[in-house]
Amino acid sequence: MLADPHIPVLLQPILAQCAPVEGVWLDGTYGFGGYSRGLLGAGAARVIGVDQDPDVIAQAELPKGIELIQGRFGELDTLADVPLDGVVLDIGVSSMQIDQSARGFSFMRDGPLDMRMSQSGPSAADIVNRGDEEFIADILFRFGEERKSRRIARGIVAARNDAPITTTLQLADIIKKNLPYPKPNQPHPATRSFQALRIAVNDELGELARGLVAAEAALKPGGLLVVVTFHSLEDRMVKRFMQIRSGNAPRANRYAPETEADAARFERVTRKAIEADSDECAANPRARSARLRIARRLDAPAAYTDPADIGMPAIDLSKGGIL
DSSP, rough: OOOOOOOOHHHHHHHHHHHHOSEEEEEOTTTTTEEEEHHHHHHHSEEEESSOOOOHHHHHHOOEEEEEEEGGGGGHHHSSSSSSEEEEOSOOOOHHHHGGGGGOOOOTSSOOOOOOOOOOOOOOHHHHHHHHHHHHHHHHHHOOOTTTTTHHHHHHHHHHHSSOOOHHHHHHHHHTTOOOOTTTOOOOHHHHHHHHHHHHHTTHHHHHHHHHHHHHHHHHEEEEEEEEEEEEHHHHHHHHHHHHHOSSSSSSSSSSSSOOOGGGOOOSSSSOBBBOOHHHHHHHHGGOHHHHHHHEEEOOOOOOOOOGGOOOOOOOOOOSOOO
């Protein structure tokens, strides 16, 4: 069992906003189990942990009251065996994955260029070595909001013509060489590109969109949807979903009668995103970019939400010469 260096972000605000915590909860990104243990300690009768990473499943030591299932939170409505009192989704990569150089998530540690949370399917190396230039540039721009995406993509294609790009530091060096020298206190030049590749490899935004819909189907009336995000793309999607599903999104025709599809299925518990305070940021730097949003399930039956309606960037990940 790995030591637990992970501090669950915004756990205390979650427990405070959700009090009293009771019934059956689902932790959609189990990792080291920090949220699950926090929920159990706060009063949950049972917590269903879900994680797609086989290393998490193999190494977990579960206290009484927590069970762990391998899967994605996009399918959480089929993994839960009862209607849920709460769902917690912590979006993005865990410290367990970042801290292991062999997983290939970090530009600060040399390792194979992998980034696959599930350890299956195409890797980041497949994208940068087999994807065409336009496809790579679109990924970097749409998923990483990297303004120099086309310059970086050209540099990647030129470099791979000399030798395959197989390691994290090799890719980070290529990116660095194709960007202006960073100013003091700016993030590492590879930050946005590595984020974009990780999101693409794991279809993180698609999984988020599916997870929100699945949570709506799995929650009982009164149940809570709790989502922690770490960058603006994710937060915008969650904010938009909660606006639409609470009936607060602008309608195309305000004079038209309300339809079943427009019926509110959530009420927002948090009107604005909750951020970590200075003490938590000092203790856990990862918390600095975190945003917490919470909504409570209402009685209206669950319905489908188009990912495009909540602002998911559209890239066909089956194209680009990868699959």
